[in-house]
Amino acid sequence: MDAGQASFDSGAFRRTMGMFTTGVTIITARARDGERIGVTANSFSSVSLDPPLVLWSLAKSARSLDVFTGADHFAIHILSAGQEDLSNRFASRGEDKFAGLAVDDGLGGTPLLADCSARMQCRTVHRYEGGDHIIFVGEVVDLVSSDDTPLVFQAGKYALAARKSSGEPLVASALVGSDFNEDFLGYLLWRARFQFAAQLKKDAAIRAFTDNAFLLLVTLAHNNWRSADSLALTMFIDEDVADTTRALAELEVMGLLERRTAENGEALVGLNDVGMERALAALAAAKATEAAFIDKLGLWDSTALKNLLRGFIDATDPGVPHPWVRLEGEASGVAQALD
């Protein structure tokens, strides 16, 4: 390969740049004629601590180049996880990107956006040549930050980041003749749910129920008066009939569940008033348990964990309805069920 002669195409260059994970920023300025401009950029980088300098790059072909070049100030907004739509809006060529947004005026009238992870107001100190881009270096003169989970960009997609956990094995285990170990995803899911359930059980409002009865209680609280068959379909996989029967009997013996017949003759089960009250108390206790877990794990990692579990559930959906969704064709609702 000859030095100085690129041996790759621009697609390969873009893909390689995408391997470097970044946050997402929106950078704003005020034109001399008063127009507010803003662009989405991930070319942000911190430069210097003393003086506090940061930089970012803008394409020479950008329509906003003249305004940024002429502006004494600009503001950099580090976007939070909830601002994906805002990122898309400022990445496209909209007429007025600020329409409908709550915008404050900063130094030199620079538009300031709300609800970001962090925001810096900068005074332009250098504009450097950078190929088809201009590198803007600004001195940070004001900053604010929040605890909001930052939005991340990696390999061309929005992402969330979470703290890398220690490399220590959870359990020391080497099973001869198998590469099965504690890093098995099924084990991690099982154990995480086990620990969540163990904590739930510490609350008296939940301890009263077996796992399956609690699941049945929550399911009926969301959608009361269901057929036992449809419950078995959505709640359990294999041992459905026996497990459903046991869980139904458990709630019935406790005086929380009743049986009715739908207009179409289908046998329905549902929580009575006492059962619904107990269900809401159990759900409140569950929310409190979740809050304690989120506290332990930290808000950012909890957000990232929920995000990934949702992604996993989406990607591996076996086509089994979620338990508290009424099945299509299932005798529906209180109207038929109530006497």
Place this chain on the structure above:
Amino acid sequence: MDAGQASFDSGAFRRTMGMFTTGVTIITARARDGERIGVTANSFSSVSLDPPLVLWSLAKSARSLDVFTGADHFAIHILSAGQEDLSNRFASRGEDKFAGLAVDDGLGGTPLLADCSARMQCRTVHRYEGGDHIIFVGEVVDLVSSDDTPLVFQAGKYALAARKSSGEPLVASALVGSDFNEDFLGYLLWRARFQFAAQLKKDAAIRAFTDNAFLLLVTLAHNNWRSADSLALTMFIDEDVADTTRALAELEVMGLLERRTAENGEALVGLNDVGMERALAALAAAKATEAAFIDKLGLWDSTALKNLLRGFIDATDPGVPHPWVRLEGEASGVAQALD
């Protein structure tokens, strides 16, 4: 606030910079005297597509400043998730940071490291003033990349990023009088494990067992000849005795489990040869299922999910031993148990 007058201290500036997520790079060069140098930096940014330019910043106080200033070439390595130790090594002031590493020679003798997510060789084209740092702009003349999960840095800690899942609710559910919803962490854990288990059950080697019997089988495969009491303690939370009894009976009826007495008189259960064979077949099937799931979710997100579940399990450990770890004081091992 006066423009141009910083209203914050350097700690606040650093913390705000940390809100901008980055990858982690190691940047290397060869001194004129032949010495190899390298530093860890997250101030990397892409600049221009045509020509392909990138930049990074180095403190003027850095010992390696003169070498980088005098070098015609440098190499940027975007680190992968497994290179945290390498990052730490090049971030510290070691005598020979390259000791023991496999290092190739690049353009101008630039040291090239292996196993990165991506690597670029650059020709220095600009050196710009940047406060207490120098901004190096390089033209990329060669690049290689891999599929390895990139290492991430956020808020001063190593992290992993995962694709942001759609904001669509998994199930539409609004429960009157409760803020409990499908985003409840306990539900997400339950549902993810449910879907994993549903897929496991499709394999004949696993379908033969109830959930609890499968768990017991795996547990004994890792650590055979345990007391039923200790199994109940680690495998189940509440309905321990009945569940353990059922699972033990299930394996016994299938002719896979036997009972023995330890030297100290404790009653032990264990898999016989047939049971162990069935366990290894089930574990192999489980690994195959996991591989299919990882394929669906993608390697990066799977790595991030495992990382977060490990973090969750670490952070919320209730002190209950993992099932396949022998309890302290538990009659131990095959020696006593075997006749």
